[in-house]
Amino acid sequence: MDKSLLIVGVGFMGGSFALALRRGGFQGSIYGIDINSVTIDRAKELGVIDEGGTELSLTKRFSPDYVIFSSPVRTFRQIAGEIKGYIRRETVVTDLGSVKGKLVFDLEGILGGRFVGSHPIAGTEKSGVEHSFPELFENKKVVITPTERTEKGALDEVVKLWELTGGKVEFMDPMLHDWVFGAVSHLPHAVAFALIDALIEMSNEVDLFKYPGGGFKDFTRIAASDPVMWRDIFLENKDNILRAIDMYSNSLQKLRNLIEREEESALTEYLREAKQRRMSLE
Numbered sequence: 423m424d425k426s427l428l429i430v431g432v433g434f435m436g437g438s439f440a441l442a443l444r445r446g447g448f449q450g451s452i453y454g455i456d457i458n459s460v461t462i463d464r465a466k467e468l469g470v471i472d473e474g475g476t477e478l479s480l481t482k483r484f485s486p487d488y489v490i491f492s493s494p495v496r497t498f499r500q501i502a503g504e505i506k507g508y509i510r511r512e513t514v515v516t517d518l519g520s521v522k523g524k525l526v527f528d529l530e531g532i533l534g535g536r537f538v539g540s541h542p543i544a545g546t547e548k549s550g551v552e553h554s555f556p557e558l559f560e561n562k563k564v565v566i567t568p569t570e571r572t573e574k575g576a577l578d579e580v581v582k583l584w585e586l587t588g589g590k591v592e593f594m595d596p597m598l599h600d601w602v603f604g605a606v607s608h609l610p611h612a613v614a615f616a617l618i619d620a621l622i623e624m625s626n627e628v629d630l631f632k633y634p635g636g637g638f639k640d641f642t643r644i645a646a647s648d649p650v651m652w653r654d655i656f657l658e659n660k661d662n663i664l665r666a667i668d669m670y671s672n673s674l675q676k677l678r679n680l681i682e683r684e685e686e687s688a689l690t691e692y693l694r695e696a697k698q699r700r701m702s703l704e
């Protein structure tokens with residue numbers, strides 16, 4: 423019999439996951455639960471889910487083989503605590519959240535070793551199920567964060583699901599994950615939000631937002647991301663983000679000093695090294 427799947431939080435990511443699985447050949451029923459009933463109606467209209475509702479207690483009726491948490495990360499603990507009583511022993515639970523670390527261990531504490539943390543390194547600044555699309559994970563890294571407690575069978579099932587979406591699975595320690603993505607994903611988002619805040623502060627006399635250049639638009643695209651999602655990420659990965667912000671502030675201060683002291687060659691070297699590092703990404 424085909425296996426069934428329940429998405430909790432049917433937004434951009436949860437919707438894309440459902441569409442990507444269908445595209446990859448997943449045949450079973452796909453259910454959705456979301457706090458917003460309009461979202462559920464839209465997800466059904468768009469063919470993202472087969473059936474859904476707003477109450478977590480529906481989980482019992484859906485009786486899914488897989489549950490995927492795809493709401494903001496700070497909602498996961500409460501959702502896990504509630505659905506625990508509605509799922510079968512063999513149901514495998516995973517998530518799409520941007521933070522792993524302690525959250526993974528807490529969710530394991532609630533759900534046991536059939537919880538497997540995962541984080542697709544794929545996304546955009548858009549939110550909402552209407553923006554979801556099936557190719558989102560194609561050839562994108564998906565970081566899975568097993569622990570000593572993770573059940574081997576559950577891990578294999580989660581890897582298989584991600585492979586159906588077109589994602590490329592890698593494994594990482596949950597704590598290391600939060601330092602790495604705190605630095606390469608959460609910090610840039612913090613900096614983009616802060617840059618916009620600074621320009622609001624500087625716009626007293628002239629509305630600076632009337633003169634956006636290409637660089638400004640490139641740099642700040644991610645500041646259009648969802649505030650609730652990012653509030654949760656910043657708070658859930660607080661220690662790593664604070665450390666990353668401090669190190670970034672040092673780098674900005676170093677740059678400020680070089681400009682203030684007009685240290686031409688050191689300034690060129692600072693910029694040259696940054697340019698080389700950036701170009702090596704391509």
Ligand SMILES: NC(=O)C1=CN([C@@H]2O[C@H](COP(=O)(O)OP(=O)(O)OC[C@H]3O[C@@H](n4cnc5c(N)ncnc54)[C@H](O)[C@@H]3O)[C@@H](O)[C@H]2O)C=CC1
Pocket residue numbers: 430431432433434435436455456457458461492493494495497501518519520521541542543544545546547548549550551648651655
């Ligand atoms: N947007 C992105 O580019 C990426 C997001 N993620 C992670 O994916 C998750 C979802 O993000 P998006 O889909 O972009 O956000 P979204 O805002 O499009 O969707 C989130 C959905 O969760 C629902 N929701 C909120 N609280 C809920 C609760 N307590 N119970 C049930 N539903 C609830 C909302 O109504 C909304 O429909 C987040 O944990 C985020 O960290 C991971 C990688 C990329």
Ligand SMILES: O=C(O)C(=O)Cc1ccc(O)cc1
Pocket residue numbers: 519520542543544545546547607644
């Ligand atoms: O919009 C972008 O470029 C992103 O960086 C999207 C994104 C946001 C959060 C994640 O955890 C992973 C990817």
